[in-house]
Amino acid sequence: MNTADVHTLLGPYVLDAVDDIERAAFDRHLRECDACRADVSELREASARLADGAWSVPPPGLRDNVLAAIGSVRQIAPISPAPAPAPATAPARSSRRLRLVSAAAAVVVAAAGAATAAYTLQDHRVRVEQARAEAAQAAESRVRALLASPDLVVKEEPVTGGGRVTVATSKLHDAGVIMLAADAAPSDGRVFQLWTIRSAVPIPEGTLAPGQTAAVQIVEGMGQASDVGVSVEPPGGSKTPTTPLAADVKL
Structure with a gap:
């Protein structure tokens, strides 16, 4: 991997969205690139700043902190899709061909298959990185608009076990940003899950990964929410929150 390619791994590396080979390559690059x-x-420090201080009105640094956290903290989706099965690698496919055909034919087939697989893998990687970049830009634009709203309201509550959950909402945009910065992950492999309470009904707004302690989540339709809650759940989350909640922010 050349220097230009490895620089593109900066964002995914911080987001823990690289595979073992990419992580090793970027670790080597970090030793040489100040x-x-x-x-x-x-x-990495941006998420830690989310837990600093306590305010009753939006602080001057809120906008910068949240925008920085968008790039440094893994965002979560309301519904966690089942992981797609990992595709067979080109070497495995080539190995199967070598066992099934004659040596002369295998050279031709394996070469063609490897070239096709390499192109497909590279094309997929480019598309994934492009989608990530576009999603990050869209999220940043949305957060900028929310935090610049004249009716912005910021509320926060402590999290059981240490840390804070901060909620910034705007009725004009009918949306909000939930920022979780816990001091430690739940024990026994359990995870944090975010909720909004709408008409007394808990709505799941995203589940953190095992070991994850910080998240920034944009939530639409916050005008109908009365509370934002944080619960501790089994890996993958639950359909309803486990009580008592680790945090409950009254909106």
Whole structure:
């Protein structure tokens, strides 16, 4: 992997969205690149700043902190899709061909298959990275609009076990941003799950991964929500929140 390629792994590396080979390549690159080490350090520190201080009105640094956290903290989806089965690798396919056909034919078939697989894999990787970049840009634009709203309201509550959950809402945009910064992950492999309470009905707004302690989640339709809750659930989350809640922010 050349220097230009490895620089594109900065965002996915901080988001823990790289495979083992990419992580090893970027770790080697970090030992030689002062600029990338500084960028990684700043992005990782952004989420920690979410837990600093306590305010009753929106602080001047809220906008910058949230925008920084969008790039440094893994965002979560309301519904966690089942993981797609991992595709067979080109070497495995080539190995099967070598066992099934003659040596002369295998050279031709394996070469063609490897070229096709390499192209498909690279094309998929480019599309995934492009989708991530577009999603990050859209999220940043949405957060900018929310935090610039004249009716922005910020509320926060402590999380059981340490840390804070902060909720910034705008009725004009009918949306909000939930920012969780816990001091530690739940024990026994359990996870944090975010909720909004709408008409006394809990709505799941995203489940963190095992070991994950921080998240930034944009939620639409916050005008109908009366509370934002954080619960501790089994891996993958639950259909209804386990009580008592780890945090409950009254909106």
